[in-house]
Amino acid sequence: MRSDVITVQTGSRPTVRDITAEAQAFVSSEGDGLLHVFVPHATAGLAIIETGAGSDDDLLTAIDALLPTDGRWRHRHGSPGHGRDHVLPAFIPPYATVPVLDGRLTLGTWQSICLVDTNGDNPTRQVRFSFLPG
Structure with missing residues (x-):
């Protein structure tokens, strides 16, 4: 397994x-396997x-x-309504897994991997990518 962390503003x-x-x-640079994406935060999630x-604005409206x-x-700590940010990962999980074939994500034509962050109190996020070879 190979793993790395990126920082997202x-x-x-x-x-x-x-x-x-x-x-x-x-x-x-990988072959076949799985990409696992994880956000180690209590107030953010991942959506494909x-x-x-x-659609991204529609998701925020929803x-x-x-x-x-x-x-x-x-x-109730943080900005007004911040409690909802702590409930978000129950609806938009902090993880996603995508198949990889010959070093390419096998997403559908219109699919993207997106970090969803409703918490304006924390503008810097970490995202961990882990590749599990097949």
Whole structure:
């Protein structure tokens, strides 16, 4: 197994950040196997979705509808509504696994690996890539 960590700047607002290029660069010298992607944070997740056609903004809108930033949350430190950020990984998990064939991610035509971060209090994230040879 080979593993590496990248740092991703997500900023101070909720964001969906495409990390497919970084993932592909990590596996490009590999053969067949699995890429496992993990975010070691309690307030971020990973999604495999289409980006660039509005789906990333639609995802943030859906998160806001499902997990609003209001006073309902018992977890209350940080920005107002921050408790929802701690619930996010139950809906958008902090991990994803993608098959790799001959050093290429086998994503569908419109699929991208995206870091989903709704926590503006923590603008710097770590993402671990692990390659498991087949």
